[in-house]
Amino acid sequence: MSPEDLSRRMFLKSSGALAGASYLRILAPGLAVIAQAACTARDAEAPFAVLGAEEARDFAAIAARIIPTTDTPGATEAGVIHFIDRAFGAEMSGQLEFARNSMTEFNNALRGKHGDTARLDELDEETQDDFLTSQEQTPLFNMVRTMTIFGFFAMEKYGGNKGKVGWDLLGFDGNHGPWTYPFGYYDAEVHGGTNDGE
Amino acid sequence: MASKTFDTRKEVDFVVIGSGSAGGILAKELSTAGFSTVVLEQGPYRNAADFTHDEYSVLIQSELLGGGNDVHGQTFRHYEHETAGPPRDRITPIRYAPGVGGSSVHFTANFWRLRPVDFQERSLIGPISGTNFTDWPITYEELEPYYTRVDWEIGVSGAPGPFDAPRSKPFPMPPMPIKSSGVLMEKAAAELGWHAQPEPHAILSQPHNGRAGCVSCGYCMWFGCEAGAKSSTLVAMIPLAEASGNCEIRPESTVIRIDTDDRGRASEVVYLDRDGVEQAQKTKAVVLSANGAESARLLLMSASPQHPDGLANSSGFVGRNLMFNQHSLATGVYEHPLNDYKGVQVSRIIHDFYDTDEKRGFYGGGGIDARPLFSATPIFHALLGTDPNAPRWGKGYKDVLAHDFTRTLCFVGSNTSLAMDRNNVTLDPESKDASGRPAIRLTYMDHDDDLATAAFFEDRCAELHDAAGAMKMWRFGIRPNTGGEHLLGTCRMGNDPATSVVDSKHRSHDVPNLFICDGSSMVTSGRGQPTMTIMALAFRAADHIKAAAGAGEI
Numbered sequence A: 001m002s003p004e005d006l007s008r009r010m011f012l013k014s015s016g017a018l019a020g021a022s023y024l025r026i027l028a029p030g031l032a033v034i035a036q037a038a039c040t041a042r043d044a045e046a047p048f049a050v051l052g053a054e055e056a057r058d059f060a061a062i063a064a065r066i067i068p069t070t071d072t073p074g075a076t077e078a079g080v081i082h083f084i085d086r087a088f089g090a091e092m093s094g095q096l097e098f099a100r101n102s103m104t105e106f107n108n109a110l111r112g113k114h115g116d117t118a119r120l121d122e123l124d125e126e127t128q129d130d131f132l133t134s135q136e137q138t139p140l141f142n143m144v145r146t147m148t149i150f151g152f153f154a155m156e157k158y159g160g161n162k163g164k165v166g167w168d169l170l171g172f173d174g175n176h177g178p179w180t181y182p183f184g185y186y187d188a189e190v191h192g193g194t195n196d197g198e
Numbered sequence B: 001m002a003s004k005t006f007d008t009r010k011e012v013d014f015v016v017i018g019s020g021s022a023g024g025i026l027a028k029e030l031s032t033a034g035f036s037t038v039v040l041e042q043g044p045y046r047n048a049a050d051f052t053h054d055e056y057s058v059l060i061q062s063e064l065l066g067g068g069n070d071v072h073g074q075t076f077r078h079y080e081h082e083t084a085g086p087p088r089d090r091i092t093p094i095r096y097a098p099g100v101g102g103s104s105v106h107f108t109a110n111f112w113r114l115r116p117v118d119f120q121e122r123s124l125i126g127p128i129s130g131t132n133f134t135d136w137p138i139t140y141e142e143l144e145p146y147y148t149r150v151d152w153e154i155g156v157s158g159a160p161g162p163f164d165a166p167r168s169k170p171f172p173m174p175p176m177p178i179k180s181s182g183v184l185m186e187k188a189a190a191e192l193g194w195h196a197q198p199e200p201h202a203i204l205s206q207p208h209n210g211r212a213g214c215v216s217c218g219y220c221m222w223f224g225c226e227a228g229a230k231s232s233t234l235v236a237m238i239p240l241a242e243a244s245g246n247c248e249i250r251p252e253s254t255v256i257r258i259d260t261d262d263r264g265r266a267s268e269v270v271y272l273d274r275d276g277v278e279q280a281q282k283t284k285a286v287v288l289s290a291n292g293a294e295s296a297r298l299l300l301m302s303a304s305p306q307h308p309d310g311l312a313n314s315s316g317f318v319g320r321n322l323m324f325n326q327h328s329l330a331t332g333v334y335e336h337p338l339n340d341y342k343g344v345q346v347s348r349i350i351h352d353f354y355d356t357d358e359k360r361g362f363y364g365g366g367g368i369d370a371r372p373l374f375s376a377t378p379i380f381h382a383l384l385g386t387d388p389n390a391p392r393w394g395k396g397y398k399d400v401l402a403h404d405f406t407r408t409l410c411f412v413g414s415n416t417s418l419a420m421d422r423n424n425v426t427l428d429p430e431s432k433d434a435s436g437r438p439a440i441r442l443t444y445m446d447h448d449d450d451l452a453t454a455a456f457f458e459d460r461c462a463e464l465h466d467a468a469g470a471m472k473m474w475r476f477g478i479r480p481n482t483g484g485e486h487l488l489g490t491c492r493m494g495n496d497p498a499t500s501v502v503d504s505k506h507r508s509h510d511v512p513n514l515f516i517c518d519g520s521s522m523v524t525s526g527r528g529q530p531t532m533t534i535m536a537l538a539f540r541a542a543d544h545i546k547a548a549a550g551a552g553e554i
């Protein structure tokens, strides 16, 4: 198995249920318009195109625990929910019904455990994480995890990664180049100059 | 540049099918020699300005692969007695880039010559049962001048290593500068008594032939190069072909059949144009360069009463002997940032284990490189590049992302694959691709020696991390191939028409005006990085084809 192969293979495995046919469809030109709308919504914190407000709140709540806000921005600040909303109207539209049904099951399980009116984002963080741990193997959780990663790290034009906070977290200087040597700590002595890589 | 256009109903000298690593070179060589040439390429005609650093589109949405397996419909099985089905993980088993320039556009551009041993290994170490392991009909010495032409005309950067085969001319330009991953590999190799050497690349380290040098943006693997510094045939050959005034590049033209006349000669090439309408280009001769999977599929699809098992297939070898190269890897995290996402993937390699060593107890060899791999781009790193023992979400996950992205490096082994009957491309009896063609059915199970070799290399990769001082390290174990990007051996060269598809000059044994040259021509797999050899073979084939055409012998 080649590294290129392994990389793609592991990606699809890790993204689980979301690897449906429509998902892998090439981005059609018309999708640029939807992407633009998602960015505008993210920046203005405007309503969602596909998801209802309550639904969006549920997805955003899970995303907020997958990449939480700490001393650095998390999924919430990155506007990941706008990526998710956009994707459900475009390349992942084929997954929307499945996601909605799964979210109903998710909420039923949550309410079975924490009371009839429970909402994930109203529980304290530890309780949220305990509940999510119980859901870790579900397709919904893996789907939202993968979409959160996409929304946190894809280019801003897809609706999330607001202010490139995802890239800042990694220490990724951006997707543009050109870069000049040395790049890191270990090549600095070869290329002259110093670089602590930070 | 607007290319010349030819009438489909008027016979041209050559139709070249496919414009990739081999086809792009053949198109340039034949057209600049004065032959009228039509290149039929199924994919689109993109230019440097069309290539982006959009990871979501390129890596996640398969932008340059022409979409996912819903488009390609390929099926897979390990063994012939199984029924092939859609790949379980939905990844297209056979992966290449349809488009002008083919897979030379999105490849990583690691660029190794074969060595003399690769051409004569069967004579040196003897037969291997259950395989079609054999010598090439040509030697390294015969191919060497063409490797040198690739160096200079396509554009290769590098510096000689301690075990390299002899070269008649130096590299035209110095290697790409060393990165932190290369420094760590050098350090580890010195400790272990191995030899790290600069990686040769089909990427310009400085301006050459009117093209700009690399700007170290880091988007090589799976991406097209916006700077034009990656030496694809799209930038190195196609412009020269078009400038000759004898060449028409006809993109979005999917060939579905090669038709033969009463004398058994190829007479026209039938294809679907961009609207799906069937067209046929008349021609005096055909050069098939559609790659190691598609050339075989097309010959099998061209079966006719005269050629019931497919065109050029009297040997039954069309589609057989597919070799992917096995691979292995180990990932390590280091104390300080490497920022290895910048620049080309690989800057140093180790070739101490290239040759087969009988003491290991199995056939095979390979090379090891140092590269970011998953940690070259953010999404891939977050999905695949993190420590499998670390949390997958929450604060712990976020901490690992923040710490490891800039500090991660992979050692990757590229290894041999043996040619076997059981590893092949056939037409799926049911599945069709989006164009309505019978889909590729892949049957593949690595030889035990290939798996053993890969395991041997995984151990060496892990040793390198130890010697380089990795703070943590993980590996995946070796799994049999279920698909690949190196598509080799399915129309192999040979002197014996009973056990090969083309002769040593790439002319098919059965159809005198049909030439086949691409990854399918390779007799053995080499040790990974086959494209330098595919390109050298194309320059060499072109010389023979031009000579035959000039002498009226086609």
Ligand SMILES: Cc1cc2nc3c(=O)[nH]c(=O)nc-3n(C[C@H](O)[C@H](O)[C@H](O)COP(=O)(O)OP(=O)(O)OC[C@H]3O[C@@H](n4cnc5c(N)ncnc54)[C@H](O)[C@@H]3O)c2cc1C
Residues within 6 Å of the ligand: A004, B017, B018, B019, B020, B021, B022, B023, B040, B041, B042, B043, B095, B096, B097, B098, B099, B100, B101, B102, B103, B104, B106, B107, B108, B109, B110, B111, B112, B221, B222, B253, B254, B255, B256, B289, B290, B291, B292, B294, B295, B298, B485, B486, B487, B518, B519, B520, B528, B529, B530, B531, B532, B534
């Ligand atoms: C991600 C990736 C990384 C790689 N990295 C490396 C590397 O670092 N080093 C290395 O040596 N190799 C690498 N490779 C492999 C390399 O790309 C191939 O070995 C090489 O390009 C094969 O050349 P080819 O001429 O045989 O076929 P291709 O370059 O695939 O060209 C075949 C062309 O024919 C066209 N075609 C096929 N069927 C038809 C049809 N029916 N009608 C019309 N046109 C058709 C295709 O669209 C394509 O353009 C990599 C591959 C991938 C996918």
